[in-house]
Amino acid sequence: MGICKPYFRLNPLVCMKTFCEYLKSVGVDDELFAILGSLKDATKRIADHIVTADRGKAGSMNIFGEEQLELDVLSDKIIQEECGENPYVGLLASEELPDEIKISDGEYGVCYDPLDGSSLVDVNLAVGSIFGIYKTGSFIGVKGTDMIAAMASVYGPRTTITLTIGDGVAEFVRCEDGDFKLQNDSIKVGEGKMFAPGNLRACAYRDDYMKLTEYWIREEYVLRYSGGMVPDVNQILLKGKGIFSYPGYEKAPDGKLRLLFECAPLSFIMEQAGGASTDGKVRILEKEVESLDQRTPIYIGSKEEVNRCEEYLA
Numbered sequence: 220m221g222i223c224k225p226y227f228r229l230n231p232l233v234c235m236k237t238f239c240e241y242l243k244s245v246g247v248d249d250e251l252f253a254i255l256g257s258l259k260d261a262t263k264r265i266a267d268h269i270v271t272a273d274r275g276k277a278g279s280m281n282i283f284g285e286e287q288l289e290l291d292v293l294s295d296k297i298i299q300e301e302c303g304e305n306p307y308v309g310l311l312a313s314e315e316l317p318d319e320i321k322i323s324d325g326e327y328g329v330c331y332d333p334l335d336g337s338s339l340v341d342v343n344l345a346v347g348s349i350f351g352i353y354k355t356g357s358f359i360g361v362k363g364t365d366m367i368a369a370m371a372s373v374y375g376p377r378t379t380i381t382l383t384i385g386d387g388v389a390e391f392v393r394c395e396d397g398d399f400k401l402q403n404d405s406i407k408v409g410e411g412k413m414f415a416p417g418n419l420r421a422c423a424y425r426d427d428y429m430k431l432t433e434y435w436i437r438e439e440y441v442l443r444y445s446g447g448m449v450p451d452v453n454q455i456l457l458k459g460k461g462i463f464s465y466p467g468y469e470k471a472p473d474g475k476l477r478l479l480f481e482c483a484p485l486s487f488i489m490e491q492a493g494g495a496s497t498d499g500k501v502r503i504l505e506k507e508v509e510s511l512d513q514r515t516p517i518y519i520g521s522k523e524e525v526n527r528c529e530e531y532l533a
């Protein structure tokens with residue numbers, strides 16, 4: 220009957236708040252309220268499409284020369300449509316588009332990876348969308364510290380949204396009535412032995428990354444790696460511990476993951492949960508965006524784990 224069932228670990232009073240009720244309760248202004256509402260609606264539509272849409276190739280390439288799937292293109296189109304109807308969004312930049320696009324005189328810019336890890340849909344693993352919201356007329360020159368809000372949508376057995384508006388992190392779960400209900404309004408990342416080591420092929424070239432990986436294994440860390448950055452980082456947030464890494468190496472000195480579309484928004488969420496993220500030397504949120512396709516190595520998770528990465532990779 221469209222009622223969200225309380226989950227066992229929740230305060231039932233908190234659980235029943237919808238996404239919109241939560242935003243009102245924390246006092247977001249009308250503009251941000253509308254923008255986050257558009258991204259929530261896009262998340263719903265993308266989730267529905269993932270279940271049934273064509274999983275094949277679109278026959279096109281994105282700006283990185285990577286083959287696009289139908290679902291990449293469709294997800295991008297859905298986000299463009301939802302943001303296009305929102306008068307406050309003036310600028311869009313997508314991992315699937317060659318340039319940022321001005322869509323109106325709205326003051327806000329939304330940058331996004333419409334479907335991160337989309338090749339995992341084929342094998343029925345979780346994937347996600349990542350959004351960063353800035354007040355800007357161009358994404359060139361921004362830093363993660365300029366971000367106003369960040370959101371990660373996870374499409375797994377359940378569809379969830381992890382959100383920060385710069386004052387802590389909340390998670391929402393899509394319920395029977397189709398709406399998103401608050402699951403946890405105070406996500407915190409502390410310490411604990413869990414690792415998600417991306418790009419392990421770098422160990423063939425880098426002794427320091429090999430030594431770091433050996434440390435995690437020797438110390439009996441639990442391996443929790445799916446190959447999708449959004450679910451992997453989201454798992455650290457929800458389990459409240461751990462580290463995700465994706466280093467660069469000879470063949471790709473800055474690794475694979477994009478600063479603007481992937482690393483900065485997830486770093487904003489992680490920091491707001493009490494965690495940290497670095498490229499090995501510099502805090503990810505302090506890195507200036509010089510080009511839309513800029514990549515960066517990333518080590519993201521609990522503070523102690525991120526510090527350890529910096530020590531090993533110094």
Ligand code: AHM
Binds near residue numbers: 332338418475
């Ligand atoms: P994508 O944006 O093309 O989907 O690539 C990003 C994904 C991340 O979700 C994941 O952490 C990484 O690629 C895995 O990369 P690799 O295939 O090098 O292991």
Ligand code: MG
Binds near residue numbers: 332336481
């Ligand atoms: Mg991606």
